[in-house]
Amino acid sequence: MKTDARNFAATKEVLVPLLRQMLLVRRVEERLSADFHAGKLPGGVHLYIGQEAVAVGVCAHLRDSDTITSTHRGHGHFIAKGGSPRAMMAEIWGKRSGICRGMGGSMHVADVSKGILGANGIVAAGLAITCGAAYAVTLDRSDRVAVAFFGDGAANQGTLMETLNVATLWNLPMIFVCENNRFSEFSPTSTVTAGDIVDRARAFKIPCASVDGNDVLAVHGAAGAAIERARKGGGPSFIEAHTYRLHGHLEAEKSFLKSAYRESAEVEEWRGRDPIALFKTYLRGEGILDEREVDALEREIAAIVEDAAQFAEAGEPADPNLVFEVMFHEQRA
Amino acid sequence: MAKKRYIQAINDALTEEMARDPKIILFGEDVEISMFGDTLGLLERFGPGRIRNTPICEATLTGMAVGAAASGYRVVLHMMFSNFIYTGFDAIANQMAKLRLMTGGQMSMPITILAGYGGGRSSAAQHSDTPHPLLMNLGGVNVVVPASPADAKGLLKTVLRGKNPTFFLEAGGRGAETAEVPDEDYTIPLGKVSVLRPGRDVTVVAIGTMVKHALAAIPELEAKGIDPEVIDIRTLVPLDEDGIIASVQKTGRLVVVDEARDRCSAASHICAVVADKAFSALKAPPKRVTVPNVAMPYAPASEKNVLPNPAKIAAAAAALVGR
Ligand SMILES: Cc1ncc(C[n+]2csc(CCOP(=O)(O)OP(=O)(O)O)c2C)c(N)n1
Numbered sequence: 188m189k190t191d192a193r194n195f196a197a198t199k200e201v202l203v204p205l206l207r208q209m210l211l212v213r214r215v216e217e218r219l220s221a222d223f224h225a226g227k228l229p230g231g232v233h234l235y236i237g238q239e240a241v242a243v244g245v246c247a248h249l250r251d252s253d254t255i256t257s258t259h260r261g262h263g264h265f266i267a268k269g270g271s272p273r274a275m276m277a278e279i280w281g282k283r284s285g286i287c288r289g290m291g292g293s294m295h296v297a298d299v300s301k302g303i304l305g306a307n308g309i310v311a312a313g314l315a316i317t318c319g320a321a322y323a324v325t326l327d328r329s330d331r332v333a334v335a336f337f338g339d340g341a342a343n344q345g346t347l348m349e350t351l352n353v354a355t356l357w358n359l360p361m362i363f364v365c366e367n368n369r370f371s372e373f374s375p376t377s378t379v380t381a382g383d384i385v386d387r388a389r390a391f392k393i394p395c396a397s398v399d400g401n402d403v404l405a406v407h408g409a410a411g412a413a414i415e416r417a418r419k420g421g422g423p424s425f426i427e428a429h430t431y432r433l434h435g436h437l438e439a440e441k442s443f444l445k446s447a448y449r450e451s452a453e454v455e456e457w458r459g460r461d462p463i464a465l466f467k468t469y470l471r472g473e474g475i476l477d478e479r480e481v482d483a484l485e486r487e488i489a490a491i492v493e494d495a496a497q498f499a500e501a502g503e504p505a506d507p508n509l510v511f512e513v514m515f516h517e518q519r520a
Numbered sequence: 521m522a523k524k525r526y527i528q529a530i531n532d533a534l535t536e537e538m539a540r541d542p543k544i545i546l547f548g549e550d551v552e553i554s555m556f557g558d559t560l561g562l563l564e565r566f567g568p569g570r571i572r573n574t575p576i577c578e579a580t581l582t583g584m585a586v587g588a589a590a591s592g593y594r595v596v597l598h599m600m601f602s603n604f605i606y607t608g609f610d611a612i613a614n615q616m617a618k619l620r621l622m623t624g625g626q627m628s629m630p631i632t633i634l635a636g637y638g639g640g641r642s643s644a645a646q647h648s649d650t651p652h653p654l655l656m657n658l659g660g661v662n663v664v665v666p667a668s669p670a671d672a673k674g675l676l677k678t679v680l681r682g683k684n685p686t687f688f689l690e691a692g693g694r695g696a697e698t699a700e701v702p703d704e705d706y707t708i709p710l711g712k713v714s715v716l717r718p719g720r721d722v723t724v725v726a727i728g729t730m731v732k733h734a735l736a737a738i739p740e741l742e743a744k745g746i747d748p749e750v751i752d753i754r755t756l757v758p759l760d761e762d763g764i765i766a767s768v769q770k771t772g773r774l775v776v777v778d779e780a781r782d783r784c785s786a787a788s789h790i791c792a793v794v795a796d797k798a799f800s801a802l803k804a805p806p807k808r809v810t811v812p813n814v815a816m817p818y819a820p821a822s823e824k825n826v827l828p829n830p831a832k833i834a835a836a837a838a839a840l841v842g843r
């Protein structure tokens with residue numbers, strides 16, 4: 188594993204939470220996958236399985252007051268930024284106790300109190316929103332930062348160029364985190380994307396990094412530098428994290444696609460580079476965690492996930508009339 | 521005649537017209553693998569020049585459609601979900617809809633935009649919109665909302681042979697519904713309603729996805745001794761005002777069912793036209809059954825609460841008749 192733990196004090200107190208958060212994201216989503224295929228969820232889900240190191244490596248540096256925007260594949264960012272698994276799962280079940288009271292669902296999980304400005308169903312919409320949030324930080328003269336997570340597919344929307352320009356010109360504390368998971372829906376990235384995405388940002392002469400997105404320490408190192416720089420008024424940075432989506436674009440895809448868009452051998456190859464397995468191996472190798480401690484962590488996470496899933500399933504359905512109260516603020520629709 | 525799925529009828533129209541006219545090209549995000557099935561097999565049949573996956577860049581795709589059309593091609597642009605029309609809206613509203621006029625008629629604009637619309641499947645607010653009202657308001661684009669496989673095929677063939685930008689809006693979630701489709705090569709003119717059930721007491725005009733619900737409301741109305749006339753609007757621009765008015769002249773009552781939000785909906789426009797042009801025939805105020813002015817919520821019961829359904833339609837029609 189090409190990790191560089193030397194970039195920061197690689198103490199157990201820093202490293203174990205990274206594993207813990209990656210496991211939490213993974214196990215929550217495995218449960219969502221099972222619940223989806225059992226026909227229990229009202230809507231579709233886009234799972235983050237395989238990409239956990241990116242959200243976790245970045246969000247480990249963030250405070251509640253820092254903001255993030257996310258994508259249609261947003262569960263990992265939500266949890267990594269401190270969102271509640273209970274409230275997220277209840278949302279995906281369409282329940283009153285959901286974080287958005289059942290109004291948004293999987294593609295729109297948001298917790299403003301934690302700086303999670305939301306997953307988003309419009310590809311690349313988060314970039315401009317983050318740019319605005321970063322502008323607000325400068326008006327507040329604060330050391331907060333704003334992070335935009337977006338996909339390689341999203342990088343092909345013109346708004347990337349536009350937000351890079353504004354963020355650079357105005358020296359905004361914005362961190363662009365492009366998760367290149369090799370697919371834009373069902374199109375391999377190489378078939379719809381010219382050049383290297385990170386080079387688009389290099390044109391603005393801001394600090395750029397291209398990292399192994401399956402290596403949580405590589406992500407953590409690059410993000411730490413970018414976030415610290417932004418907090419100190421050093422302006423925007425760009426990180427392209429190379430990773431792989433192990434599940435489908437959405438869980439339902441096998442039910443409607445008539446042909447395959449990738450080789451199962453390729454998926455298997457990437458399964459061999461599972462970010463969680465890699466990190467576990469690293470921690471064991473460094474003598475930071477032993478088998479028994481990993482098992483204990485797994486049990487703790489399993490209990491959290493079971494509790495969240497039961498909470499979601501047992502919850503009351505969303506209030507059908509809430510729409511009229513929350514469409515406007517303090518004004519009935 | 522043969523039974524065909526709605527999505528298959530669209531696929532057949534595209535295949536037949538592309539075979540007939542080598543100037544038709546089709547592009548959009550993931551049109552090669554085809555998420556909805558409407559563009560399935562076109563790549564294999566017509567090759568990678570005429571059928572093309574694009575990057576995600578709607579603002580550019582709509583502009584490209586204008587440029588390719590101005591260069592002599594007939595463009596079919598697939599926008600996937602209707603909400604992504606918003607992402608590509610500038611070239612639609614500022615170029616596609618207006619260039620014919622601004623160039624004094626020098627350009628024709630043979631562009632067909634495909635997109636799936638509508639809610640009811642917990643796809644949440646950014647994948648469930650029914651955006652035809654804002655398209656109708658642009659002025660320079662046609663808006664086609666087929667409800668049946670036969671209409672989908674016949675209308676799409678007309679559109680693909682036309683010279684004006686046209687939104688061909690596919691009823692979301694209805695792709696698998698089957699009905700008879702004629703075998704021969706046929707077209708259906710734009711701007712002609714289809715009377716699905718003649719009746720004497722109340723005219724129920726239904727738009728796209730709502731046709732199915734309007735038909736499903738018939739038994740409840742019949743049980744109350746009401747004889748409804750159910751009309752499928754088929755196209756919103758051009759609008760068959762005469763067809764609607766002729767029905768209202770007969771029944772004296774009008775209900776319009778629309779999955780768009782109520783404010784400035786197609787339903788409100790149709791009611792205004794009837795109030796204006798057939799006022800003396802009306803025995804009761806025209807009534808709209810629409811979605812309230814809210815975004816589509818995610819949770820199933822919340823979504824159901826705001827969507828029109830057969831019971832709401834029957835209640836509105838019965839109230840007009842006074843039963
Ligand atoms: C504006 C817009 N266009 C198209 C879509 C449909 N769509 C949803 S996800 C997606 C692919 C996104 O790819 P990428 O940004 O790489 O994210 P990933 O799915 O790989 O996480 C597309 C085209 C959308 N949601 N929004």
